[in-house]
Amino acid sequence: MKTSLAAGALASLATLAAAVNPVKIAGSQFVDSVTNKRVMIIGVDYQPGGQAGYKPDEDRDPLSDAEVCLRDATIMQQLGINTIRVYNVDPTLNHDECASIFNYAGMYMIVDVNAPFGGESLDRSDPEGSYHVGYLSRTFGVVEAFKNYPNTMGFFAANEVMNDMDTAEKNPQYIRAIQRDIKNYIAKNSERAIPVGYSAADVRPILQDSWAYFQCKIGDNDVSRSDFFGLNSYSWCGADATFESAGFDKLATMFEKTSVPVFFSEYGCNEVTPRSFNEVQSLYGTKLTALSGGLVYEYSQEESNYGLVDSFDNGTVHFRIDYDNLKNQYSKLDIGLIQSTSPSAASQDPPQCDKSLITNSKFSSEFNIPDTPDEITEVINSGLSNPNQGKLVPVTKTDVVGDIFAVDWTPIQGLKLVEVKDGESNLPSGASGSGTGTSGGPEPTKTGAASAMTVNSMFALVAAAVVLVVSL
Numbered sequence: 001m002k003t004s005l006a007a008g009a010l011a012s013l014a015t016l017a018a019a020v021n022p023v024k025i026a027g028s029q030f031v032d033s034v035t036n037k038r039v040m041i042i043g044v045d046y047q048p049g050g051q052a053g054y055k056p057d058e059d060r061d062p063l064s065d066a067e068v069c070l071r072d073a074t075i076m077q078q079l080g081i082n083t084i085r086v087y088n089v090d091p092t093l094n095h096d097e098c099a100s101i102f103n104y105a106g107m108y109m110i111v112d113v114n115a116p117f118g119g120e121s122l123d124r125s126d127p128e129g130s131y132h133v134g135y136l137s138r139t140f141g142v143v144e145a146f147k148n149y150p151n152t153m154g155f156f157a158a159n160e161v162m163n164d165m166d167t168a169e170k171n172p173q174y175i176r177a178i179q180r181d182i183k184n185y186i187a188k189n190s191e192r193a194i195p196v197g198y199s200a201a202d203v204r205p206i207l208q209d210s211w212a213y214f215q216c217k218i219g220d221n222d223v224s225r226s227d228f229f230g231l232n233s234y235s236w237c238g239a240d241a242t243f244e245s246a247g248f249d250k251l252a253t254m255f256e257k258t259s260v261p262v263f264f265s266e267y268g269c270n271e272v273t274p275r276s277f278n279e280v281q282s283l284y285g286t287k288l289t290a291l292s293g294g295l296v297y298e299y300s301q302e303e304s305n306y307g308l309v310d311s312f313d314n315g316t317v318h319f320r321i322d323y324d325n326l327k328n329q330y331s332k333l334d335i336g337l338i339q340s341t342s343p344s345a346a347s348q349d350p351p352q353c354d355k356s357l358i359t360n361s362k363f364s365s366e367f368n369i370p371d372t373p374d375e376i377t378e379v380i381n382s383g384l385s386n387p388n389q390g391k392l393v394p395v396t397k398t399d400v401v402g403d404i405f406a407v408d409w410t411p412i413q414g415l416k417l418v419e420v421k422d423g424e425s426n427l428p429s430g431a432s433g434s435g436t437g438t439s440g441g442p443e444p445t446k447t448g449a450a451s452a453m454t455v456n457s458m459f460a461l462v463a464a465a466v467v468l469v470v471s472l
Contacts, residue, residue, distance in 0.1 A: 007141070016392050018422035019103055019150040025195050025227055028258045028348055030153070030292055034423055039336045040328060041263050041293035042428065043083030043108075044076060048311060050302035051116055055087035058405045061090045067315075067401070069098035073105045074400050074417045075309065075317065080330040080428025085265060085295045088115045091141030096393045098368065099149045101214075104395045106427075108153035109219040110295075111146050112199075113182065122158055123304040124167045126385045127174035133375040139178070140185050140379060144387035145232035147190040154195040154228060157182055160196065165362040172213050172364045179214075179415065180224035181372055181380065181460040187223075195227035202233040204247075208254055209363040215260045216353035216367075224369050225350065229258070230265025232297075236279035238272035243282050255290040256308030264294025270306050273319035280329035284338055293338075296326060315402040326406055331430035394420075 021034040030039040045188045047053060047062050054061050063069060064085060067097060076084070084102065086109055089095070102109060114121035123130035139157070146152045157179045162168045175198055182196050214226040236246035242316060243249055255262045264283065268275055283294055301307025301320065308326060310318040355365040372380070400415035420426060 005409040007224070016100075016394055018420060018424075019392065020106055020108060020420065020425050022109060022150045022192060023153045023195075023425045025261060028261055028290070028292075030228075030261050031033065031410060032423075035338045039082075039108075039425075041080050041083045042110075042284075043085065043110075043293070043295040044190065044293050044308065045074070045077070045087070045266055045470040046076075046192060046300075046302045047087045047300040048072065048296060048301075050300075050304075051088060052086065054090070054115060056092070056115075056117075059090075059093055061088060061093055061095075062086050063089060063095040063098035064093050066097035066101065066137045069444055070397065071315070071402060071404075071415075071419060072173070073107065074398075075319075075404070075417050075427055076107070076299065077105045077418060078415075078429075079308070079323065079327050079430070080426065082425040083110060083293075084299075085110045085112070087112045087159075087460045089142060089145070090115075091138060091145045092388055093457045094388070094389050097395075099146070099151065099390060099416065100392045100395050103149065103151040103392060104398075104419050105182045105417055106425040107372075108151045108155050109146070109149070109247075109426065110143065110156065112156045112159055113142040113157075113172070114158065122161055122171070122178065123172060124171055127161075127171050129368075131174050131177065132349075133373065133379065136181055136327055136376050137376075137379055137384065139182055140189075140384055141387060142279065143182060143185055143190070144199070144384055145390050147186065147192075147194060147251060148389055148391050150263045150392070154197060155182060156199045156230065157196050159265075160201040160232060161201040162200045162206060162210060163203055165190070165206065165360070168209070168360075168363045170364065173369050175367055176214065176224040176226075177370045177372070179226060180369065181376055182374075183223045183227075185380045185383075188380055197226045197228035197230060197260070199230035199232060199290055202231055205360065206363055207231070209358050209360055211254070211258070211262070212240075212351075212357040212359075213353075215258065215350055217350045218367055218369070222353075226260055228261040228263070228292075230263055233264050233267035233294075234267065234269040234297075236267070236282075237269035239276040241278065243287060246279065246282075246360045248282055248288060252288050252290060257348050258290060259348040259428060261292045262290065263292040266297040267294050267323075268296045268298075268306060270304075273305075274325060277322070280326070281308060281332065286337070286451065292302075299349050316405070318405045318409065319407050319412075321407050327428070329446050332427035335427055390427050438454040 021032045023030050023039050024033045158175045161171050179196050186194050199286040298306045300311045308323040336385050353367040398417040404412045
């Protein structure tokens with residue numbers, strides 16, 4: 001059952017939360033539209049419940065439950081992140097409270113416009129057949145639902161549609177067509193420009209060609225090219241990995257002259273557990289300044305075993321060792337260095353699209369992008385009829401309710417969402433440099449486990465123990 005945080009009388013007295021500054025793109029970097037400082041993504045992929053957490057028939061998606069968003073935003077604020085990526089959203093649901101909570105916490109959102117059910121994404125086996133007005137209208141609905149939130153950083157038009165040579169033959173043209181249509185819809189129906197890009201699988205035989213294909217421009221006024229390029233990369237595995245063994249040196253060379261922002265849209269190999277996240281220092285260091293940060297996969301523990309926290313059905317949350325390890329790595333970052341690179345210095349003119357950019361003969365070198373069908377053009381020009389449009393609302397509750405446990409199952413009390421100053425974003429606690437933000441807020445209080453555990457907490461602990469025994 002969804003819960004509401006805006007109780008009548010309090011809501012009438014509350015004021016809107018201070019807003020983060022919208023992000024724009026300058027050359028190959030994300031930039032704060034007000035301060036013109038570089039914005040590096042220090043983030044986490046957020047999909048509580050995994051793909052199964054998306055249940056439109058039950059009015060549920062990752063941003064539909066304000067109590068859960070408050071709890072998780074507070075935990076992630078303590079972690080020190082400034083961005084979340086959200087998969088599988090229902091454009092018909094009200095996301096105002098959750099979006100406002102993450103804005104209040106100083107966090108941007110990158111939103112995937114697609115979802116897993118039929119007609120909700122591009123079918124890699126039949127891109128032409130799945131490119132139709134019904135599908136595009138749904139993606140435009142996602143734009144409408146999120147365009148008015150200042151912390152909406154961008155939209156992913158597609159995710160890992162190409163995962164081998166066979167899927168790289170016909171899909172690239174249609175991905176660019178979708179990007180064009182979404183960007184044209186935004187230009188016609190949004191008060192501000194919102195970047196649109198692609199999230200690619202780290203399949204090295206097609207990676208360079210994918211980036212080259214999506215960043216190049218066709219003519220002078222091409223809107224089909226990606227505004228940014230995300231990479232789902234899991235090449236750095238274990239504490240013994242190095243910049244060279246993980247192939248980060250090759251990525252640095254590949255993206256050295258990128259004309260669009262490039263970042264890890266997913267990272268955090270789990271072949272060795274617990275994860276140490278040593279790659280964080282390289283990702284935000286001096287050798288990989290071509291990249292604009294990254295998003296760790298993922299916040300909550302799901303079947304794939306990438307979680308930073310365990311989330312139980314009764315609302316209990318337990319920090320995994322990975323959470324503490326990542327927070328420790330973030331605390332070592334030099335925020336001054338991260339924000340210091342001049343956007344103008346990193347600007348690169350995009351190359352003109354040409355077959356010579358493509359290195360593999362099986363990868364598409366076709367740059368004749370499918371025309372926008374007339375029925376889609378009509379929707380773009382007129383806008384959706386009576387769309388669900390989100391807006392910021394007052395955040396009236398900041399205290400986290402529920403049982404939260406540290407790695408050693410010591411209860412954590414006093415967790416409270418902290419409002420960022422107007423125009424600022426969240427940053428890791430302890431990080432050096434001249435950056436601004438909440439720096440994770442005040443540290444919560446840990447109390448004795450025996451005295452503070454509730455029946456539900458004990459149940460969660462016993463359940464976790466049973467899972468551990470079974471797994472052994």
